[in-house]
Amino acid sequence: MDRAATAQKIAEVIEPFNKKGVALTDATTFAGDLEWDSLTVMDFVAAIEDEFDIIISMNQQAEIETYGQLIDAVTKLQG
Amino acid sequence: MTDLFSKFDPLIEQRRALLDTGVTDPFNLVMERVLSPTRAICNGRETILLGTYNYMGMTFDPDVIAAGKQALDEFGSGTTGSRVLNGTYAGHKLCEDALKEFYGMDHAMVFSTGYQANLGIISTIAGKGDYIVLDIDSHASIWDGCKMGDAEVVPFKHNDIVAMEKRLKRIPEGAGKLVVLEGVYSMLGDIAPLKEMIKVAKDNGAMVLVDEAHSMGFIGPNGRGVAEEQGCLDDVDFVIGTFSKSVGTVGGFCVSNHPKFEIMRLVCRPYVFTASLPPSVVHTAATSIRKLMHAGDKRAHLWENSRTLHKALRDKGFQLGTEEAQSAIIAVIMPDLERGAMMWEALLREGLYVNLARPPATPANMTLLRCSLCAEHSAEQVQTIIGMFERAGKAVGII
Numbered sequence: 001m002d003r004a005a006t007a008q009k010i011a012e013v014i015e016p017f018n019k020k021g022v023a024l025t026d027a028t029t030f031a032g033d034l035e036w037d038s039l040t041v042m043d044f045v046a047a048i049e050d051e052f053d054i055i056i057s058m059n060q061q062a063e064i065e066t067y068g069q070l071i072d073a074v075t076k077l078q079g
Numbered sequence: 080m081t082d083l084f085s086k087f088d089p090l091i092e093q094r095r096a097l098l099d100t101g102v103t104d105p106f107n108l109v110m111e112r113v114l115s116p117t118r119a120i121c122n123g124r125e126t127i128l129l130g131t132y133n134y135m136g137m138t139f140d141p142d143v144i145a146a147g148k149q150a151l152d153e154f155g156s157g158t159t160g161s162r163v164l165n166g167t168y169a170g171h172k173l174c175e176d177a178l179k180e181f182y183g184m185d186h187a188m189v190f191s192t193g194y195q196a197n198l199g200i201i202s203t204i205a206g207k208g209d210y211i212v213l214d215i216d217s218h219a220s221i222w223d224g225c226k227m228g229d230a231e232v233v234p235f236k237h238n239d240i241v242a243m244e245k246r247l248k249r250i251p252e253g254a255g256k257l258v259v260l261e262g263v264y265s266m267l268g269d270i271a272p273l274k275e276m277i278k279v280a281k282d283n284g285a286m287v288l289v290d291e292a293h294s295m296g297f298i299g300p301n302g303r304g305v306a307e308e309q310g311c312l313d314d315v316d317f318v319i320g321t322f323s324k325s326v327g328t329v330g331g332f333c334v335s336n337h338p339k340f341e342i343m344r345l346v347c348r349p350y351v352f353t354a355s356l357p358p359s360v361v362h363t364a365a366t367s368i369r370k371l372m373h374a375g376d377k378r379a380h381l382w383e384n385s386r387t388l389h390k391a392l393r394d395k396g397f398q399l400g401t402e403e404a405q406s407a408i409i410a411v412i413m414p415d416l417e418r419g420a421m422m423w424e425a426l427l428r429e430g431l432y433v434n435l436a437r438p439p440a441t442p443a444n445m446t447l448l449r450c451s452l453c454a455e456h457s458a459e460q461v462q463t464i465i466g467m468f469e470r471a472g473k474a475v476g477i478i
Contacts, residue, residue, distance in 0.1 A: 037444075038439070039443060039444060042215060042234065046235070046236060046242065049245075049246070049249075050245065053249065054249060055210075055231075055233055055246060055249045055250065057210075057231035057232055057233050058225075058231075058232035058233070058234065059231055059232060060231075
């Protein structure tokens, strides 16, 4: 799956978690802009993992702060 | 002023706001005197203790106390050294022998605390390139052990067998795998479906570590924990436990049947680079562990206490962490931190101490009043406790 298709799918997974309807750009941050607490992040990561059948370990999560970084990481993790 | 402490400002503010409401600081209680495993003097008044981990009431057992006093006289107040240098005394070996017998396992390793046992074993066996798959509600010592070891850390939803299996199957071919579970989860007092989870772990080629800190002494036919109760202890590679709960002192341990286990004594840094437990502690622990092997009557009474309190609180309208009593922990769910603190204080005024637990220690941002029962609570004390809960709950408007 290429970057655009991956981004589209991630946006769909984000939708129910994006309670305030914040517009997504590559620079949107999960903690700051979307105001997710650690529990929301955990649930969201599990949803992404199941959608793409991948593992995003805690170690990798520490490097992912923005929507754009997540798209890059998921694109790469799909191989 | 901005400095390294600025990151704590939100917590400092939350704490100030709570104390400004006039409630007693729930995290600053002093036990002025301790009368028995179930009674102490707090703030000048006699208080029933319902928030200790003294499940089997061993802290005032006459044989345990005598063993500690004798060890103080014969071996002195401390070892002043590491287990691998000058810090292994006869008592440490007595303790490890007692553990091997208690669990029916080949190897036992005693650490200075339970926290260090998890920190040490997990960080040492799962290193860079290995994968740790763990329950999201795991204790802080497990998370810290994961972080220290540099393994890839993959959490799954609490007690969710399917979520665990999916993650195990996604791990790259050839990578080392460790599944970390707990027998009893200490915040809500619920148990894990270990039999099913361990089978899935083994089918996927993982080693299994189970923390049985909150089950030792009273769950399972011999008090070995939830894995024994569910008939899967033989499939557990490492059992982690503590002396600071049912055993009634302080210290931690790992027991295992792994043929190479003894090498851990040389490679496990939280074991090597700290002073060993004082002689009095290991002698009290060894005596207590041996007595726990024959504590069937106490186990039965503790279960009766737990079931009685659980049913009564549920019937009075309190919201509890589990449908039925699954352990000696009964978690009463509070609507928010402020009312939780008010209820905690109302109970303390009644003469009852429970644990106030709040995020981030709790799952799903809950505020909990955690009650832990003791085999030494009498049936009458349990009835007294129920009355205290009812009065306090009505006064605060929780029920």
